[in-house]
Each structure stands twice: as structure tokens, then as C-alpha cells.
Amino acid sequence: MNAAQLEIRTEGGGTILCFTGPLTARAIAPLWSRALATAKAPTPLTLDLAQAEMIDTSGAALLLAIERAHDHTITWHGLTDAQTKLLTQLRAALPQGAPIMPAPATIVRRSLWRTLLIRVGFFGETILATLALPRKLRFLRGAEFFRLADRAGTQAVPLVAMMGFLIGMILAFQSAIPMRQFGAEIYVAALVAISLFRELGPLLAAVILAGRTGSAFAAELGTMRVNEEVDALVTMGVDPETMLVIPRMAAAMLVMPALTLGIDIAGLLGMGFVMMILGFPPDAVIGQVQMATSPHDLLLGLFKSLVFGAAIGLIGCRAGLTAGGGPRAVGEAATSAVVGGIVAIILLDGLFAVIFYRLGL
Amino acid sequence: MSAPAISVEGVGQTFGKRVIFQNVSFDIAVGEIFVVLGGSGCGKSTLLKQMIGLLSPTAGQITVLGHDVARETDAVRRSIGVMFQSGALFGSMTLIDNIMLPLALFTDLPLAARQDIARLKLALVGLADAENLLPSEISGGMAKRAAIARALALDPPLLFLDEPSAGLDPITGAGLDRLILDLRAALDCTFVVITHELQSIFAIADRCVMLDREAQGMIALGVPAELRRSSDNATVQAFFNRQPTVQPRGA
Numbered sequence: 001m002n003a004a005q006l007e008i009r010t011e012g013g014g015t016i017l018c019f020t021g022p023l024t025a026r027a028i029a030p031l032w033s034r035a036l037a038t039a040k041a042p043t044p045l046t047l048d049l050a051q052a053e054m055i056d057t058s059g060a061a062l063l064l065a066i067e068r069a070h071d072h073t074i075t076w077h078g079l080t081d082a083q084t085k086l087l088t089q090l091r092a093a094l095p096q097g098a099p100i101m102p103a104p105a106t107i108v109r110r111s112l113w114r115t116l117l118i119r120v121g122f123f124g125e126t127i128l129a130t131l132a133l134p135r136k137l138r139f140l141r142g143a144e145f146f147r148l149a150d151r152a153g154t155q156a157v158p159l160v161a162m163m164g165f166l167i168g169m170i171l172a173f174q175s176a177i178p179m180r181q182f183g184a185e186i187y188v189a190a191l192v193a194i195s196l197f198r199e200l201g202p203l204l205a206a207v208i209l210a211g212r213t214g215s216a217f218a219a220e221l222g223t224m225r226v227n228e229e230v231d232a233l234v235t236m237g238v239d240p241e242t243m244l245v246i247p248r249m250a251a252a253m254l255v256m257p258a259l260t261l262g263i264d265i266a267g268l269l270g271m272g273f274v275m276m277i278l279g280f281p282p283d284a285v286i287g288q289v290q291m292a293t294s295p296h297d298l299l300l301g302l303f304k305s306l307v308f309g310a311a312i313g314l315i316g317c318r319a320g321l322t323a324g325g326g327p328r329a330v331g332e333a334a335t336s337a338v339v340g341g342i343v344a345i346i347l348l349d350g351l352f353a354v355i356f357y358r359l360g361l
Numbered sequence: 362m363s364a365p366a367i368s369v370e371g372v373g374q375t376f377g378k379r380v381i382f383q384n385v386s387f388d389i390a391v392g393e394i395f396v397v398l399g400g401s402g403c404g405k406s407t408l409l410k411q412m413i414g415l416l417s418p419t420a421g422q423i424t425v426l427g428h429d430v431a432r433e434t435d436a437v438r439r440s441i442g443v444m445f446q447s448g449a450l451f452g453s454m455t456l457i458d459n460i461m462l463p464l465a466l467f468t469d470l471p472l473a474a475r476q477d478i479a480r481l482k483l484a485l486v487g488l489a490d491a492e493n494l495l496p497s498e499i500s501g502g503m504a505k506r507a508a509i510a511r512a513l514a515l516d517p518p519l520l521f522l523d524e525p526s527a528g529l530d531p532i533t534g535a536g537l538d539r540l541i542l543d544l545r546a547a548l549d550c551t552f553v554v555i556t557h558e559l560q561s562i563f564a565i566a567d568r569c570v571m572l573d574r575e576a577q578g579m580i581a582l583g584v585p586a587e588l589r590r591s592s593d594n595a596t597v598q599a600f601f602n603r604q605p606t607v608q609p610r611g612a
Contacts (some may be wrong), residue, residue: 025478025515029469056516057548059465061478086547095486184415324497327452 003054004059006031013331014044016065020051023059032062039069050078055071060090122318126249129241136242152213153255157262159212165264168270176278182305185278189285190292192271196264197297203349205259207307209252210341214316217248218337221320222330230321240321249313256309257302287352300361306353308345315340330347364427364594366391366519366551367412372421373578374407374479380504381407382578383420391518394545396585399572404437405555408572409523412553413443426519428609439467444513446506446523450496456507457492478606482510498594502533505584509540512550518543522554523573526561538564561591571597 003018004027017035021027049055056064064087069073079087080182129136138247175188221244224230230240268289275285318339323329365388373383381404389395397405400421412423414434423430425437448612450459460479464470470478483492486506496504497565505525512520525541538561556562562569562585569588571581573596581588581597589601 025464025468025470029471029474030476057481058470058516061481062474065474065477082549089543089547090481093487093489094481095484095489123497264529272521324605329497343454 004028004031006035008034008038010043013040014046016046016048018051019050023049023054023055023062023316025058028062028287032065035062035066036069038065040285042072044072044075045070046075046077048077050085052078052083055083055086056159057086057090060086063087064090064094084152093206093269118322119318122322123314125239126241126245126317127316129239130246133242139238139243140247141243145251146246149250149254151216152209152251153258154219156212156255156259157206160205160208160259160262163208164196164201164266164341165270165273166268167200167204167263168196168272169274171195171267171269172274177273186280186284186288187292188278189271189275189280189288193268193293194297196267196271197301199301199349201260201267202256202301202305202308203266203345204344205256205263205305206312207342209256209259209309210312210316210345211339213252214312214319214337215334216225216334217313218319218323219330221317222323224334225321225323226327226330244321245317248317249310252309252313252316253288254308254309255313256305260305265299284338300356304349307348307352311344311348312341313342363391365389366393366426367395367553368424369408369412370417370422370424372408372411372423373574374404374411374416377546380577383571385421385570385577385579387582389551391551391569392545392549394541394554395569396554396556396562396566396569397572398471398555398557398569398600400574402462403451403572403574404408405572406523406560409521409553412559413441413521414438418608427497440517441521442515442517444505444508444512444522444525445519446527448496448501448508450507450511452496455493455495456488456510458501459496459507460511460514463511467515479514482513485513485544487536490547501553502529502537505529505537506540509537509544513544516586517550518546519551519553522552524556524558525554526556526558531560534558534561535564541565554556560601571600 003021004023007018007020010016015038017029019036045066047066049063052059076084101109133140147175171192172188174187175191179185179188179191221230224244230244232238233243272282272285276282316337318335319340323333367389369385369387369389372385374381375383385408397408409418412425412430413429414437417431426440426502428440430437441457450456451462453461454463457476457479460474464475464478468475469503479491480489480492483489486509488503488506488510491499491507493502496507499507509520509522509525512522514609522541522604525537529537541554542565545552552565553566554561566585568583569581570579571588572578573580575596580594581592583592585601590600592601
């Protein structure tokens with residue numbers, strides 16, 4: 001397509017803007033600023049459009065912008081009837097004065113108090129729904145629960161095994177360096193085993209669950225919220241906490257101890273591999289682990305993982321069910337689920353550390 | 362006679378062994394409002410996707426403004442605007458940003474010019490005061506109007522509208538029909554409208570083609586009023602003269 005041309009002439013104390021070629025969106029870019037700058041001059045203005053091949057609405061927008069920029073009367077020359085009609089129609093459509101600028105919703109944020117209220121309210125509603133569950137068992141769907149558990153648990157096993165093995169190896173290597181200075185390399189086995197059972201196993205499993213499953217819960221429920229599926233459930237008399245939240249929380253709680261155990265075992269294998277490289281026979285490593293740890297270390301870790309699972313499931317579902325409108329809300333819900341989940345497990349872990357210390361566990 | 366805006370020649374579409382339609386042929390003249398109609402599942406939206414290059418026909422050829430859609434898809438897409446059934450506005454952008462997007466992508470216009478043009482398009486569809494709203498904050502009718510404004514952003518000579526009045530109240534639907542007629546009068550562009558709303562068909566269509574699932578193809582082509590009056594096809598007659606299966610209360 002030919003580019004539009006603008007010739008600016010001065011005749012008899014006035015200015016003539018002579019347009020040539022097509023005045024279309026793709027063609028008018030080079031002459032927009034020049035035309036408007038000329039139009040601002042207070043001299044009489046003539047717009048000569050006899051050579052303009054065609055004028056679409058973008059071209060018309062340029063002519064109307066010139067008209068607005070020029071405070072005085074404009075003489076139009078060479079407009080066809082159809083072009084005059086188009087300009088008249090567009091002039092009529094344009095609002096008078098400045099456009100109304102409603103506050104965009106994106107900058108409206110919930111207050112901290114309101115956010116807290118929503119979160120506490122959601123927590124309370126879930127507890128009430130759990131207490132009322134025996135009367136609403138028909139709302140639960142077994143197949144859905146196993147689908148959720150499969151996605152959260154079985155499908156996470158390869159990742160958990162890899163992460164656990166690598167963390168076990170890294171911990172063993174990093175610990176072996178300072179321990180060697182004291183000739184205490186054999187105690188690396190005890191150090192890694194205790195760390196994994198009591199802290200790292202549940203914590204790592206929880207981070208994986210928050211990243212994989214908490215975000216998936218939030219995105220799935222957020223999409224359901226946006227598509228009014230949640231409203232449909234509510235109008236059917238089904239509370240979303242019973243049908244959507246409890247199965248997800250239960251699935252997260254079910255898989256977390258298993259994932260934690262998986263990380264513990266994979267981590268011990270990684271540590272054992274490093275210890276073998278360092279020259280310790282498997283019997284010595286196993287003996288050291290047995291001596292340094294007891295079943296209650298493992299059980300404490302598994303108990304913590306159960307609570308972490310419940311928190312991640314609950315936070316993921318809360319993020320999804322309280323999402324706003326539109327696709328952006330779904331993304332925000334997923335982010336909120338991951339961030340909220342990780343913050344919650346760190347806080348809970350700190351709380352457990354204090355409680356276990358006070359109880360002498 | 363001038364070249365048609367769109368030429369559909371012996372077009373067919375199958376998915377595996379399932380035949381959607383076959384041997385569909387018609388021409389659409391420049392400046393015409395052409396309606397593709399038919400019952401649910403007859404392939405209206407499939408035909409639309411073929412015409413805009415989102416789906417390759419399994420048989421036949423479609424030419425849009427002289428370009429073969431299958432081989433010159435980019436050239437076709439530079440000449441068309443499409444309004445999808447859901448509006449398909451970008452949820453993270455305000456209405457004015459939605460309309461400015463094609464202008465920013467395909468022209469060198471300065472920001473102020475893009476804003477001016479986008480405001481004009483919004484004014485044209487009656488949304489001048491909604492430019493800073495997000496798609497999630499507007500009604501279905503407004504979303505469809507905004508989608509038309511976005512389709513108009515680059516003033517394409519050819520506009521495809523997929524069920525513009527579906528799901529809207531009769532007043533809003535009639536308003537959209539009025540808008541389509543006004544735009545044709547103002548911009549002289551060609552419209553291809555997919556719909557099965559009878560009132561809308563009679564209000565806007567110069568001509569129409571009717572697809573049928575049972576016949577696996579087109580069963581009528583012509584002016585809607587004439588088809589209703591003189592078609593001897595039972596399905597066409599049933600479609601244009603449909604009687605309510607439930608008698609209205611008080612009838």
C-alpha cells in the first residue's frame with residue numbers, strides 16, 4: 001500500500017494541509033504528528049482531501065484530531081459525500097469533553113484486614129464443613145479423591161526421589177568437609193539422617209507439594225470460580241468446602257507422609273552413596289544411622305508432614321476459591337497458593353520446633 | 362462484475378471418519394452482509410475457522426480478497442477482523458488497550474494517535490465511557506461490542522462475526538444488529554456473520570447460506586426472505602418458519 005503524503009502550503013495568510021494517498025491506519029503514521037503540530041497554529045486552515053484515495057476510521061480519527069487541535073474554523077476541500085457522512089457519524093459518536101476515567105479495578109486491592117478476615121473465615125468454614133461431613137458424605141466422590149491423590153502423590157514420586165537423593169548427597173558432601181578436620185566423617189551419616197527425618201524430609205516434601213499441588217489446586221478452583229462453577233455448586237445447595245476443599249485437603253494430607261518417607265529414603269541412599277565414595281562400608285553407615293536415630297524422629301517428621309499437607313491443601317483451595325474475575329485472577333491465585341503455602345510451612349515448622357523443644361521430643 | 366470478497370469452492374471438512382460438511386460452494390460480494398446459518402453442530406463455526414485460516418479444509422479451496430487462504434494465510438489475516446463468540450478480549454488489558462494492541466503491533470502510529478483511534482472505535486460501538494474498564498468488569502453485550510471495536514482496529518475490509526447476538530437480550534441483540542448495519546454504511550466493509558438468530562438474520566442479511574448436519578452440507582443459498590417464501594426444502598422451511606413446540610401462555 002502507498003504511504004500517505006502531506007504537503008503543507010501557505011497561501012493568503014492561511015495554511016493548507018494537502019493530503020495525498022490512502023488515509024488508513026497503516027499509512028498515516030508518518031504524518032500524524034506533523035499534521036497536528038501544524039493544526040495548532042492560529043492561522044486559517046484548509047484541509048484539502050481531493051487527492052486522498054480513501055479514508056477509513058483511522059484516517060477520519062486523524063482529521064478529527066486536527067479539527068480538535070485547531071481552535072478556528074476549518075475549510076474542508078475535496079471530501080466526497082461518503083467521507084463527509086463518515087466524519088459526521090464519527091463526530092456524533094465521540095463523547096463531548098474528556099473521556100470518563102473510572103478507576104481501573106486492577107489498582108483496587110483488598111485491605112489487610114479484609115484479607116485476614118477472608119482467610120480466617122475460610123479456615124473456619126472449612127472446620128465447620130469438616131465437622132458436618134458425616135451428614136454430607138454423599139457429596140464426596142471417591143474417584144475424584146483418588147484422582148487428586150494420584151496427581152499430588154504418585155505423579156510427584158520421581159521428582160521427590162530425585163530431589164531427596166541429590167539433597168542427601170549434597171548434605172553428606174558439605175558436612176564431610178568440616179567433619180574430616182575432626183576425624184568425625186562417620187558422624188555425617190547420623191547428621192544427615194537426623195536432619196532428613198526431623199526437618200528436611202517434611203520441609204522439602206512440603207515445598208514440592210506447595211509448588212506442584214497447591215498451585216494446581218488454586219488454578220483449578222480459580223478457573224471454576226471464574227467460570228461460575230462454584231456459584232453453580234452453591235445454588236445447588238452444596239457448600240464448596242465440602243465438595244472441593246475437603247477432598248483436596250485429605251488428598252494432600254494422605255500423600256504428604258508418603259512423599260516425606262520417599263525423600264527420607266532417597267536422601268539416605270544419596271548420603272550412603274557419598275559415604276561409600278568416602279570409603280565407609282554400608283554396614284558402618286547403617287549402624288551409625290540406627291544408633292543416632294530412633295523411630296520417634298521419623299514419626300515426628302511424618303506428623304509434621306501431615307500438618308504441612310493440610311496447610312498447603314487449605315491455602316491452595318483458599319487462594320482458588322477467593323480468586324477475583326478474569327484469567328489474571330487465576331494466575332494470582334496460583335502465586336498466592338505457592339507463596340502462602342511456603343510461608344505457612346516455615347511458620348509451622350518454627351512452631352513445631354518450639355513445641356517439640358518444650359516437650360523434650 | 363467485480364471479483365467476490367470471498368469465494369468458497371467445493372469445501373469440505375472431516376475429522377477422522379466424521380464428515381462435518383462437504384461440497385460447500387458460494388461467493389460473497391464486496392460490501393455484502395452474508396450470514397452463515399444452521400442448527401447447532403452443522404459446521405458454521407468450522408466454516409468460519411476455514412475462512413479465517415485457523416483450519417485447513419480437507420477438500421476444496423477458499424479465496425479471500427484474491428488470496429488463497431491455505432497458502433497465503435498471512436495476507437488474508439492482514440485484511441480481516443474477527444469477533445469471536447466469547448469476545449476473546451484479553452483479560453489483563455483495559456478495553457482501550459485491547460483495541461490499541463493491533464495498532465501498536467502493525468502500525469508506526471504514536472501513542473497519542475493510537476489512543477485517539479482506539480477511542481473513536483470505542484465511541485463507534487457505544488463504549489466511549491468504558492475505555493478504562495477491564496473485560497471482567499463489563500457485561501456480555503459490552504464485551505461483544507468491544508470485540509467488534511477491536512476487530513475494526515485496523516479498518517479491515519472484511520469482518521467475521523461469530524454469533525454476535527448469541528446470549529444477549531433482544532434489545533442489546535437488536536442494538537448490535539443496528540451497529541453492524543451502521544458500520545457497513547459508514548465503512549463499506551464486507552461482513553460474514555455466523556448466527557442462528559432468526560430476527561438477526563432478517564434484520565441484517567443481504568444473503569445467507571444454510572448448513573445442515575443431516576445433509577452434511579449446504580441446503581440453501583439466497584436472500585432470507587425469499588428462502589422463507591419459496592424454498593421447498595423442509596429443513597429450510599422448518600428453520601425459517603419454526604413454530605414453538607410449547608404454546609405461549611395465553612395463546
